[in-house]
Amino acid sequence: MSNSTEHPIHFKRLQREESASFDRSTLDYIHRASSTGLYEIRGLGAKRKLPHFDDLVFLTASLSRYPLEGYREKCSTRTVLGTRFAKKPVVLDTPITIAGMSFGALSANVKEALGKAATAMGTTTTTGDGGMTSEERQSSKTLVYQCLPSRYGFNPDDVRRADAIEIVLGQGAKPGGGGMLLGQKVNPRVAQMRTLPQGVDQRSASRHPDWTGPDDLTIKIQELRELTDWEKPIYVKVGATRVFNDVKLAVHAGADVVVVDGMQGGTAATQTCFIEHAGIPTLAAVRQAVAALQDLDMIGKVQLIVSGGIRTGADVAKALALGADAVAIGQGVLMALGCNRDSYQQGGQTHSAEADYTALGTQAGYCHHCHTGKCPVGVTTQDVILEQRLEPDNGAKHVKNYLKTLTMELTTLARACGKQDVHHLEPEDLVALTVEAAAMAKVPLAGTQWIPGHNLG
Amino acid sequence: MENLTFDLSRQSVRELNQHLHGRPESLLGQHVEVLHPDGAHNIAVGINAPVSVTIKGHAGYYAAGMNKFADVTIEGSASTGVAENMMSGKVHVKGFASNGAGASAHGGLLVIDGDAGLRCGISLKGGDIVVGGSVGSFSGFMAQAGRMVICGNAGDALGDSLYEAVIYVKGEIKSLGADAQLEPLTEADTTALADLLAQAGLGHAPTDFKRVASARSLYHWNADADQDY
Numbered sequence: 001m002s003n004s005t006e007h008p009i010h011f012k013r014l015q016r017e018e019s020a021s022f023d024r025s026t027l028d029y030i031h032r033a034s035s036t037g038l039y040e041i042r043g044l045g046a047k048r049k050l051p052h053f054d055d056l057v058f059l060t061a062s063l064s065r066y067p068l069e070g071y072r073e074k075c076s077t078r079t080v081l082g083t084r085f086a087k088k089p090v091v092l093d094t095p096i097t098i099a100g101m102s103f104g105a106l107s108a109n110v111k112e113a114l115g116k117a118a119t120a121m122g123t124t125t126t127t128g129d130g131g132m133t134s135e136e137r138q139s140s141k142t143l144v145y146q147c148l149p150s151r152y153g154f155n156p157d158d159v160r161r162a163d164a165i166e167i168v169l170g171q172g173a174k175p176g177g178g179g180m181l182l183g184q185k186v187n188p189r190v191a192q193m194r195t196l197p198q199g200v201d202q203r204s205a206s207r208h209p210d211w212t213g214p215d216d217l218t219i220k221i222q223e224l225r226e227l228t229d230w231e232k233p234i235y236v237k238v239g240a241t242r243v244f245n246d247v248k249l250a251v252h253a254g255a256d257v258v259v260v261d262g263m264q265g266g267t268a269a270t271q272t273c274f275i276e277h278a279g280i281p282t283l284a285a286v287r288q289a290v291a292a293l294q295d296l297d298m299i300g301k302v303q304l305i306v307s308g309g310i311r312t313g314a315d316v317a318k319a320l321a322l323g324a325d326a327v328a329i330g331q332g333v334l335m336a337l338g339c340n341r342d343s344y345q346q347g348g349q350t351h352s353a354e355a356d357y358t359a360l361g362t363q364a365g366y367c368h369h370c371h372t373g374k375c376p377v378g379v380t381t382q383d384v385i386l387e388q389r390l391e392p393d394n395g396a397k398h399v400k401n402y403l404k405t406l407t408m409e410l411t412t413l414a415r416a417c418g419k420q421d422v423h424h425l426e427p428e429d430l431v432a433l434t435v436e437a438a439a440m441a442k443v444p445l446a447g448t449q450w451i452p453g454h455n456l457g
Numbered sequence: 458m459e460n461l462t463f464d465l466s467r468q469s470v471r472e473l474n475q476h477l478h479g480r481p482e483s484l485l486g487q488h489v490e491v492l493h494p495d496g497a498h499n500i501a502v503g504i505n506a507p508v509s510v511t512i513k514g515h516a517g518y519y520a521a522g523m524n525k526f527a528d529v530t531i532e533g534s535a536s537t538g539v540a541e542n543m544m545s546g547k548v549h550v551k552g553f554a555s556n557g558a559g560a561s562a563h564g565g566l567l568v569i570d571g572d573a574g575l576r577c578g579i580s581l582k583g584g585d586i587v588v589g590g591s592v593g594s595f596s597g598f599m600a601q602a603g604r605m606v607i608c609g610n611a612g613d614a615l616g617d618s619l620y621e622a623v624i625y626v627k628g629e630i631k632s633l634g635a636d637a638q639l640e641p642l643t644e645a646d647t648t649a650l651a652d653l654l655a656q657a658g659l660g661h662a663p664t665d666f667k668r669v670a671s672a673r674s675l676y677h678w679n680a681d682a683d684q685d686y
Contacts, residue, residue, distance in 0.1 A: 195602050205580065219498045
């Protein structure tokens with residue numbers, strides 16, 4: 001009775017009802033946009049939750065299927081790319097390749113480490129939007145050379161000393177957009193290789209300078225074949241958007257190999273709106289690409305490489321089961337080198353990198369500041385001090401271990417599905433855990449016969 | 458000088474190019490005539506030797522593409538991407554050139570006696586281009602280094618997003634692209650022009666040309682400026 005003039009106690013509680021539309025990340029976005037007048041640029045790939053390979057599981061062998069002995073029986077991982085026209089196809093010991101990442105985005109030490117790891121694992125590494133460095137050519141037994149819209153550092157001598165050529169139309173992180181390398185990473189060597197003034201905020205072209213459309217691309221591919229006397233496989237890489245049509249056109253244009261990069265694919269720098277809101281998930285892209293190859297009767301003739309958020313051996317196995325011939329990994333490989341780790345190894349010692357993450361306004365585990373060139377672990381940098389934090393031999397060892405682990409996981413799952421060759425994995429080995437994944441991957445929802453949009457009635 | 462003839466009405470572009478990719482020592486000083494090109498694509502692509510080639514007629518896409526060291530003459534017109542990504546040597550088109558002529562050329566000299574189409578000298582990276590006639594729109598787009606001499610007129614958006622390449626124009630410029638600006642002609646410019654015009658065998662007076670170069674306002678992000686791009 002004495003409290004009759006006061007509010008009941010529960011109204012005194014701090015009111016913190018978060019808005020779903022205007023949540024804290026949206027508030028941060030609006031506050032940042034209103035102070036800078038410029039879109040946010042960052043590295044890595046889509047951070048939002050998307051239908052992914054995690055939404056699929058394998059139906060491994062039991063009574064109706066017969067498994068192979070996991071530790072004893074042979075399970076081939078040999079992969080051949082470029083069998084359609086090239087006189088010298090690329091032969092790999094594992095279907096896991098290293099995705100194209102530029103010298104400029106990455107340090108020369110990192111490029112060397114990737115080359116060494118790929119060579120040790122019998123797989124390929126790939127140049128990027130900045131030309132071929134001597135370090136990566138020397139350290140890579142089999143090197144894929146990208147032909148990008150910018151043509152930075154592109155030259156016929158490097159085409160001739162490459163083992164395959166990848167014509168890049170786009171990437172999953174920013175399909176339809178060109179490259180970006182902010183001035184702090186355009187050091188003298190990067191600037192010289194790209195014929196640019198040192199320190200410019202470099203934004204590369206999004207369209208190739210000398211061809212437009214699929215008919216032109218056909219002739220461009222022939223030009224590269226003529227230049228290399230029809231020896232080297234020619235890949236065409238597309239960012240996953242209209243995958244079915246784009247893959248058909250790439251095949252029609254004469255590609256030996258098509259590379260499809262889903263929206264989880266990474267970048268060293270691009271607008272966040274691109275990373276999160278353009279392209280389709282890798283899971284959906286694989287099946288569309290396979291459907292395009294089936295439509296043209298090109299399964300086994302034109303190979304498919306899938307990339308974009310591939311992290312584990314299980315991801316690789318699922319991509320292969322859905323019809324990919326190989327995968328390419330970018331971000332996972334950088335993380336193997338120490339990306340987002342709280343420490344780095346230099347001179348045989350482990351050093352904390354936490355202060356450097358703090359200086360970037362972030363923390364190990366959340367960092368996507370590749371665009372700043374101030375990578376605390378020396379991976380995505382051109383800084384003379386920071387780049388020393390990644391020692392090529394140490395980095396190569398970590399990447400090799402990572403790729404080795406993935407390959408072992410891949411064969412473990414393949415054997416359990418009764419396959420003597422990882423390329424024998426098939427969609428029938430998979431079911432989906434969500435309706436979305438079932439619809440995208442075109443495999444049944446677990447425990448049902450139901451593939452949304454298919455076998456209706 | 459050793460002369461060799463390839464007749465593309467009977468032989469393939471593949472045979473021609475395979476020959477042109479022979480050992481540089483064996484090609485040194487050789488002259489190759491290409492008969493009946495009839496617009497075939499990829500003629501004389503990827504030469505890596507000081508050989509001279511005359512194409513007796515019209516060439517298709519990417520004629521003399523990625524040339525190094527060779528001297529290639531096209532006695533007709535050239536389609537898209539003539540001398541694209543040239544590294545060194547000389548390519549001379551006696552007729553007209555289509556789109557993307559000299560695209561991303563890192564070195565060498567491309568001479569076009571007639572007009573050139575859209576995007577002439579796009580992404581130029583150090584090569585030189587002399588056009589006796591006019592060029593289409595978007596020429597010199599994102600050109601990074603090298604020089605373009607245009608003796609006729611230029612279309613829309615000339616030199617859009619230029620870096621350090623310089624464009625000289627004698628005639629009218631329909632419009633300049635973003636960040637391209639007219640600048641006074643210096644003595645170094647007239648010397649360069651005289652040299653390039655002489656190499657192209659053209660008799661224009663260097664002082665009749667205008668200089669177009671980058672205002673360099675797009676070189677860096679500017680958070681406070683209106684984003685024009």
